[in-house]
Every structure is written in structure tokens, then in C-alpha cells.
Amino acid sequence: MASRSRRRRAANKAPDGSRRRVPMRLLLPMLVLVALMAMLMLRGYVHSEILADHRIQPEAAADRVPEKIIDGGPVIDTRSGRTTSLRLSDHRLVLTFDDGPDPTWTPKVLDVLKEHHAHAVFFVTGTMASRYPDLVKRMVDEGHEVGLHTFNHPDLSFQSKKRIDWELSQNQLAITGAAGIRTSLFRPPYSSFADAMDDKSWPVTEYIGSKGYITVVNNTDSKDWQKSGVDEIIRNATPKDGKGAIVLMHDSGGDRRQTVQALDTFLPMMQEQGYEFDNLTEALGAPSAHTKVAGLDLLKGKAWIFLVSAADNITGGLVVGLAVIGALVIFRFVLMLLLSGVHARRVRRRGFSWGPPVTEPVSVLVPAYNEAKCIENTVRSLMASEHPIEVIVIDDGSSDGTARIVEAMGLPNVRVVRQLNAGKPAALNRGLANARYDIIVMMDGDTVFEPSTVRELVQPFGDPKVGAVAGNAKVGNRDSLIGAWQHIEYVMGFNLDRRMYDILRCMPTIPGAVGAFRRSALERVGGMSDDTLAEDTDITMAMHRDGWRVVYAEKARAWTEAPESVQQLWSQRYRWSYGTMQAIWKHRRALIEGGPSGRFGRVGLPLVSLFMVVAPLLAPLIDVFLVYGLMFGPTEKTIVAWFGVLAVQAVCAAYAFLLDREPLTPLISMPLQQILYRQLMYVVLLQSWITALTGGRLRWQKLRRKGTITAAPNAPVQHRPVMDGRSAG
Template sequence: MATRTRRPRAASPARGGSRRRLPMRLLLPCLILVAMMAMLMLRGYVHSEILADHRVQAPAASDRVPEEILEGGPVIDTRSGRTQSLSLRDHRLVLTFDDGPDPQWTPKVLDVLKEHDAHAVFFVTGTMASRYPDLVRRMVEEGHEVGLHTFNHPDLSYQSKKRVDWELSQNQLAITGAAGIRTSLFRPPYSSFADAMDNKSWPVTEYIGTRGYITIVNNTDSEDWRKPGVEEILRKATPKGGKGAIVLMHDSGGDRHQTVQALDRLLPQLKADGYEFDSLTEALGAPSAHTQVTGAELWKGKAWVFLVGASDNITAVLVVALAIIGFLVISRFVLMLLLSGVHARRVRRRGFRWGNPVFEPVSVLVPAYNEAKCIENTVRSLMASEHPIEVIVIDDGSSDGTARIVEAMGLPNVRVVRQLNAGKPAALNRGLANARYDIIVMMDGDTVFEPSTVRELVQPFGDPRVGAVAGNAKVGNRDSLIGAWQHIEYVMGFNLDRRMYDILRCMPTIPGAVGAFRRSALERVGGMSDDTLAEDTDITMAMHRDGWRVVYAEKARAWTEAPETVQQLWSQRYRWSYGTMQAIWKHRRALVERGPSGRFGRVGLPLVSLFMVLAPLLAPLIDVFLIYGLVFGPTQKTVVAWLGVLAIQLVCAAYAFRLDRERMTHLISLPLQQILYRQLMYVVLLQSWITALTGGRLRWQKLRRTGVVEAPGGAVPRQRAGSGSDRRPVG
């Protein structure tokens, strides 16, 4: 994992006339999401979920259809302006199979034909030929002819010439990619006998002839699609009086076991009657309908077949991943609901306490970099504390007068320690070195405490096994929409999680806004480290590995200022996500450690990796399939499934709000949060993954503060807008 660089990166001047390029860290997530949607679109297309039109034109008048067509044979040739109808000689029979190839039934049909040394014509759809190219290849290799049956099997009477051309070309492309050939045979979907041609279908037939295709209908319909029984199929498929026939059968579109059984009996019976079973051109004594394709067209067809296969395989993997993520999401929700309830009942029962009450003074460390707009609120909130404290403000090279503001307040038990800009971990270690007491509370410079926060935060240290305590961080600026979304996330995603992890004894993170540590525990693990961008997660994991308990104090509430713009939120969560990955990688050896300290490696680290890194990375599949289902169906089932997931989240959120005694009104924005806010978090996490895998380095970014956050009840006076700060990043 890459580590943080402390030195700010100088801004390079923009070149005249040059455009800003989209950073690779943003471009790659977008390309991945686009590629995922493209694969789903391709799959939907070849599965007839996109552009499919299965309407059947009602019979129309046939006064414009030439008599020679209506009274002629089943082979219609309108190429080069001719109008010609052809029939087969007596005792010549051409078996035709529509709608395939089918992975289950087409091989059985081919086996029967091979056994009886008979040839046939297979009118394949582009969707099926694209998905099962090996079967098309087998047809050609075993001497059968292949014809077009359109790509998506629409009724061409409803389609424009452009759509007809598309159906033919895509169908041809699939056959070329599968078997390396072109074919001149075509059968329209929903076609019947020649005398059924009408004023709607005849113009289509004429147009198809201008594209170089011979139209093949039939004059003997087995009606096997009705599944009437083997005997009935035999009766329907047998020509009368030894006449030549083109027999319509199907090798796809449902259960075709009756067709296979009937075919196995039909072939020997008609052969005994003197019939020959040829391909169409063999029966007509015409040149082969197949021509070999080479060059760019062949490679284009192969590329198409490859992409279709890839889309099917990738979609299959995505479906499995969706099932996994669905199971994980529901499992996590159930686990959170159960264990957070256990935690609440345990800490709220009458007489509960961690151990002997803690009354000894504590040191509160406030690292600050350019916090002029917030620092007065922060320090004054500490002065209202119900627990004895000393406050150490560590000014980390601020350029906006943060240190001077604190010094000018002239408050007792408040000290300012100045240092050159070195980053938050270094500031906290400097404060630790200057602290007088054995319990250390850490908070951010933009956070305010309630009067009881410190007292509640340090009570768990009555248990000598406790090395650190996580407080209850809350969003103070929740009036805006983006603030409300973060408020939901904090209450549901963070605090409900912490209750669960407390019961499991594998708390992953002590929030930087409100946390407390036993000084001896901090010193044993080497203090705060700058190896990662998530020093709070890093130190928490180090505490677990050293054998200390880390617990959650729900009543130790701190009010922090959350990012107020999408850009600031992106920067913050990008750093969190990347830093968490760094911390997991840094402490990966916990997986194999033994003893009490190994519990975090056996339980906590896998759960953190699964629920905070891997599962959110797969979670966009829910939304991708939602969009796909809404656009291409089944729309109703998709909506019901999505509403079901939303209902589960709403139940969890409502329970979390109830535990934290929060008003439910903010949950009104939960559905919108699931649609918009989550997408941002997904892309941020994906970007973090890419940065980690490519060995990229991420620097700290300073968020702009407004100083508007106060503790409830107005105990902390609002800070007036100051002179601002230059907001340069902390190294």
C-alpha cells in the first residue's frame, strides 16, 4: 500500500489553450461502469430483451400478391426483379427447423439426422446463433444448410426497411462468426404457406429479394409447436400421395422431445416410401446456398461472437456476484439489528457500569490546521465539560491565526503547542508528549462536545482491559440535503455498526472526532502512525493486536461539521476508503496471530474487509440491474425487488434512529440517498481500489469549514465568520 506524502504538491500552471484531462483515477471507474452496462445491453440484445418486437400482423388482403406466388410452391425468388415460385419434385422432402439453435434440443435433432443419414435446413435466429455458435458450426460441418430467421424474431410486416436490413445483417453476422459462411436462404418469422402471403408480407418478401435472399416458406406444417403428441406430428408431417414437401418443424422455443421422437420415426418410414431427405439446394439441384467468408467480414463476425460469449459469461458472473452481495447485505442488516439491540439492552440496563467510576482528570488533544472558523466553538464546548480536563491545542503550522485565537481566549487549563506543518498523526503525538494525565481524549478541530461527552467517554476505562473508547459522532450541519444524507450514514452506517462490532469485540475504528485512549496502551503500540491516511483505523487495529478491548460509548456525543459540497465529500471519503485499505494491508498479519489478540484477525479483519471494502465494491450491481430491469424488464419484479431492499434499509435506519433518539424526519430523504449518494460512494471506493492496486499515492486534503456547528441547546456560542484560511492541504 502506498503511504502519505507530507509535502504539498505545487499546482502546475495551465498551458494556454489546453484542456484539463479527466484524471485516470476518475476515468477508470467510469469506464468500468460503462463497460458493465454495455455488457448487460449486449446480453439483453442477444436474449431478445432489447429491440424485440413479437407482434403478429393480422391477415390482410392479398390482391396485390401475384397469382403465381399464391398458387405456387414454398420457394419464392424475387432476386434481380424476378418473381418466381419453385416446388420440389415428388418423393423429395426437405426438413426445416426454426428458431434454433437450442443447446438442449438441437444436438438431439442433429444426432437423429446423422443416424439416418439425412440432411435438413436450419433457419436460425441471430440471438441463438450468437449464443451457441458451436451448434451452427456443427450444422455446416455435417452437411446441413443454414438460413436466416432474423436476429430478434420480429414480425417484419411491422418493421421499417432500416430495421429489416438490421435484422438480416445482424443475423448474417452471427452466422459468419459461428461458421465462417454467408447464406442466401431466408424464412420470415410467423410465415405459413405461400397462399397465406398478403399485402403486408409481400412487399417485405420483394424487398428481401433485392437484398439477395431467397424466401422459403413451407407446404407441410408438422405443428409440433402445439405439442400434440408424436402420432399427430407424424401424421401432419407426412406428405400426401408421395408429393415433394418442405416440412416445418422446430428445434427450439420450448420442450421439443415430441419433435425428436417423431423425427426418429418419420425418417425411416418415409425412406421406406422412397423419399430422399436433402438440403434445399440439393433437392432443387441448385448451387449451394453457402459461400465462404474471409477477411475483415470474417473477423468482424468472430469478434461479435466473442463479445456475445463474453457478455453472457460476464453477466453470469455478475448475477452470482449480485446473489452474493444480496446475501451479504441482508446478513449484515440482520446481524446489525440483532447485535445492536443486544448492545443497547446491555449498556442501558439498570445498574450497568463498566467498572469503578472514573473521576480522574483527562487530557484532551485538539489537533488544528487552519481551523480559525471553528476552533473557538470547539474550545468553549470543552470548557463546559462536566469532567475535569486539560485542553491541548496543537497548531499544526496554521496560517490563519488558529493558535492566536485560542491564546486570546485566555481560558484556564488550555494550552497551545505550535509545530511546523507535519500532519495530524505528528500533531497528536506532540500533544501526547505534552499531556499530563493517563487518559487521553482526541477530537477534531471542527468538532464540539456536549458537557457530558468527556465524562461518558472515559467511564469504560473503569474496566482495566479497555484500551480505547469510540464515541458517538454526529453530523451537526444536517440541514442541507447532503448533510442529511451524511446524518443518516453516521447514525445507521457508523454507530449501528459500532454497536455490532462492540458485541463482537472487534471495533474497527475509533472516530477522529471523538475517541479516548489509555496512555499506556498508546505508548505500547508506538503512538499515532503516519503509515496510512486513516490514522484512527490504524491505531484501533493496533490496539486490538496488542490485546486491548475497544468499546463504544453511545452517550459520548460529539457534533462535527460534515463536508457541505460533493467535491469536499469526495475528497474526505476517498481518503477514508484508501486509508482503510492501507490499514487492513498493514495489519494483515493479524489473520494468523494467536491468543486473545488474534480475535480481531479471526473475526474483525475479515468482517471489515468484507463489509467495508469488498461488499460496497459489488453493491453497484444492485443499481445496475435496477436500471437494466426498469428499461428492459421485468419491470414490475425489478421494482418490487428494489423496494424490498429499500424497505429493509428503512427498517434498519429507523431502528438506528430510535436507538440514538434521533428524529425520524430525516429518513424522508433515504430513497433519494440510495439513488444518488450511494453512487458517489461506490465510485469513490472503486477509485480507491484503483489507486491502491496501481500503487498510487494519495495526499491529505484540507476541507473548508464554516464554523456553524454547535452542541444542542445552544451552550456553545456561534463563531462569527473570520478572515478565512488558505485551505492548503496538510501534507
């Protein structure tokens, strides 16, 4: 055992003897987090709002636009320096549909076109083509042409050439990924007739032509976006005197029911008048606008479509996770508020007692490994105890003189037991073997007790059904921001939880800093186990399964030194999280067992799993969707929802602080804690999951202590000569 512990400590050091840095351990969880955020941002981008095509632009001069363009047709060709335009011959109609594909209306439009043996041109946006690639493929497969309508529908007249290039290339990438083609057709957003070309839009048309695209506007606007009725749409779409026309319609951007109905009437009506409905190149007698794509360009397009689909699926899962965490947060807070109030009223009512007063001496076990900075304060706080005690300090192979410090204090009721380094569970079992009394109090070597702590901690043993008692652990070094955050967590997340779990009779953890056990109960479950890294959670669950009650003593206060750096906090919570998962897995058979074990398994294990593993893992989604909502909307609803969750948490925190009789000042930092602290706990849990799933073994890491926590100010030292002052080794 000793050699294994030494190997554990060695494994935590780099080849040069220095400690391994936390960022190396953060790498995989951070990569997962970044990947999830990237998928969410991608989803937000391709789902960004597309404005309607009927926006009215302020008038601009047209001095630089050639007359033959203004007076020409709706097909404008500026490729290779050309300045030409084309019209359709009589009785030729090209139906064009903008802003799609839409999952509801585009299939209906395609169905009507297929029924009447008509072809059309669909000017698709990159965002919609990326989301619904199957519809783009159907368009091409059924003989229709597709054209570019930019990626996310900006007015190109006010964009840089770099932005224009990006809009075209991304739109083309989406079409390639969807249908395996490139297209040479382009329609600018917010375009109208050729005679509406002005000095802002014409340079864009020339530039796009230099990139190999033909610009297609229209000369007949159905104005279906006005939703003025089927008859009006048909009237607007009908050319005069048998002329050919390019007709503008929409298959996306809102409810297109009237467009579909009008189309179903318009097509046969115009066909009876001798009109043909072709795609653009058919109507012009030109080569197809589509070019097959192969090789690397096709792979890029397919990869893009895959990523967008993955982003949608992942985001869908995250939305489900957000709903789950929302339900868990509400459920947990309702339970905590109700049951913690019940607990407080029960233990504070006049005349309440657990049973006959417990006055017999108890054994206090203090496992210590390199606690030279803290151990004297710890032991002296015990000397002020109002309850008769013996103190056994188990030095677990310390190299800093911890044992010598205790021995040099010369206190008559304190013993030191030395052993080679074997870990905390072994140290506690060694202390148990040396203990004289039937009630065993356990505390950490960096913790101090108040004079009343032991007395308050052991009173519940007046009830013979009680096998273990959890005390009220508090953060002593709360002056720093990270200390204040842990203080909030201890008061709200631990002590309020313990009140709730006490009432539900499924408390998951007796804190290592302050807990007490009935000796017979410990012996029945085999003592402290080193099967997990959370020996306190492990032993508590074993107590429940053996039929013992585990209760919370709110007045048994202990002051512990919390980690003072992110690295130390990370190390501690990583061990706690992984150890809790190990304990849940170890005691999983309680789910199917009968008796007290089954009750704990079917009540306690699910609650512990939900509140201590699942909820913290999903909690950062609240902040992730805050960022998402601020970027992509709806902004106001997102902000209200986030502050609503914060308000609920603040109410619970304030209630917890009032129950613990703590000042509310630290809660000022709670909003920042919720943003930053949640992310740290998320990464801790994520890495714990990864460690568990990959079969990794987490090593014990000793936290650096400063020894700044002392007992209550000016508390007198009371020597209680219970023991004869021997040291054992």
C-alpha cells in the same frame, strides 16, 4: 516530513495552481462501470424473449401480391427484380427448423439427422446464434444449411426498412462469427404458406430480395408447437401422394421432446418410401447458399461472438456478486439488529457501570490544519465540558492563522503547540508528548462536543481492560440533501455498526471526531502511525492486537461538519476507503497469529473486509439489476425484490434512529440515497482498489469547512482552571 506534506499538497494542484477536478479521478472507475453496464445490456439484449412462430396475424388484403407467388412454391426469389417461386420435385423433403439453436434440443435434432444420414435447413435467430455459436458451426460442418430468421424475431411486416436492414445484418453477423460464412436464405418470422402472402408481407419479401436473399416459407407444417403428440406431428409433416415438400419444425422455443421423437420415427419411415432428406440447395440442384467470409467481415463476426460470450460470463459473475451482496446484506442486518439491541440493553440497564467512576482530568488533543473557520467553536464547546480537562491545540503548519485565533481567546486551560506541517498522526503524537494526563481524548478541529461528551467518553476506562473508546459522531450540517444522506449513514452505517462490533469485540475504527485512549495503551503500540491514510482505523486495529478492549459510548456525542459537496465527499471517502484497505493489509498477519491478535484477525478482519470493502463494492448491483429487470424482465419480480431490500434497510435505519433517539424524518430521502449514494460509494471503492492494485499513493486532501457547527444552544461556558495557560511552540 514537512517537505513531504508540502509535496502532497502540491501534487493535488494543477499546473495553474487550481485544484485538480474530481472527474479526472473518476475516469477509470467510470469507464469500468460503463463497460460493465454495457456488457449487462448486451447480455439482456441477446437474451430477450423470442415469441413463438405460431402467432396469428389479422387478415390483410393480397391485391398487390402476384398470382404466381400466391399459387407458387415455398421458395420465393425476388432478387434483381425477379418474381419467381420454386417447388421441390417429388420425393424430395427439406426439413426446416426455426428459432434455434437451442442448447438442449438442437444437439438432439442434429444427432437424429446424423444417425439417419439426413440434411436440413436451420433458420436461426441472431440472439440464439450469438449465444450458441458452436451449434451453428456444427450445423455447417455436418452439411446442413443455415438461414436468417432475423436477430430477435420481430414481425417485419410492421417494421421500417432501417429496422429490417439491422435485423438482417445483425443476424448475418452472428452467423459469420459462429461459422465463418454468409447465407442467402431467409425466412421471415410468423410466415406461413406462400398463399398466405398479403399486401403487408409482400413488400417486405421484395425488399429482402433486393438485398440478395431468397425467401423460404413452407408448404407442410408439422405444427409441432401444438405439442399434440408424436403421431400427430408425423401425420402433419407427411406430404400427400409422394409430393416434395418443405416441412416446418422447431428446434427451440420450448420443450421439443415430441419433435425429436417424431423425427426419429419420421426419417426412416419416409426414407423407406423413397424420400430423400436434403438441404435446400441440394434439393433444388443449385449452388450452395453458403459463402465463405474472410478479412474484416470475419473479424467483426468473431468480435461480436466474443463480446456476447464475455457479456454472458461477466453477467454470470455479476449474478454471483448479487447473490453475495444479498447474503451479506441479510447477514449484516441480522447481526446489527440482534447485537445492537443486546448492546443497548446492556449499557442502559439500571445500575450499569464500567467500573469506578472516572473523575480525574484528561487531556484533549485537537490537531488543526487551516481550521480558522471552525476552531473557535471547537474550543468553546470544550470549555463547557462537565469533566475537568486540559486542551492542547496542535497547529500543524496552518497558513490561515488558526493558532493565533486560539491564543487570542485567552482561555486559561488551553495550550497551543505549533509545528511545521507534518500530517495528523505527527500532530497527535506531538500532542501526546505534551499531554499531562493518563487519558487522552482526540477530536477533529471541525468538531464540537456537548458538555457531557468528555465525561461520557471516559467512563469506560473504569474497566482496566478498556484501552480505547469510540464516541457517537453525528452530522451537524444535515439541512442539505447530501447532509441528510450522511446523517443516515452516520446513524445507521457507523453507530449501529459500532454497537455490533462492540459486542463482537472487534470494533475497527475509533472515529477521529470523538475518541479516547488510555495513554499506556497508546505508548505500548507506538502511538499514532502515518503508515496509512486511516490513522484512526490503524490505531484501533493495533489496540485490538495488543489485547485491549475497544468499546462504544453512545452518550458521548460529538457534532462534526460533514462534506457539503460531492467533490468534498468523494475526497473524504476515497481517503477513508483507501486507508481502510491499507490498515487491513498492514494488520493481515493477525490472521495467523495467536492470542488477542489472532482473535481479532480471524473475527474482526474478515468482518471489516466483508462489511466495509466487499459489501459496498457489490451493493450497486442491486440497482444495476433493477435497471436490467425493468428493461428485460421479469419486471414485477425485480421491483418487488428491490423494494424488499429497501424495506429491510429502512427497518434497520429506523431502528438505528430510535436507538439514537433521532427523529425519523430524514429517512424520507432514503430511497433516493440508496440509488445515488450507493453509486458514489461504489466508484470510490473501485478507484481505491485500482489505486491499491496499481501501487498508486493517495494524497491527503484538506476539506473546505464553513464553521457552521456550534455546541448545544445556550450552553454556558465553564472555565475549568486545570492548566496554567501556557503556549508552547
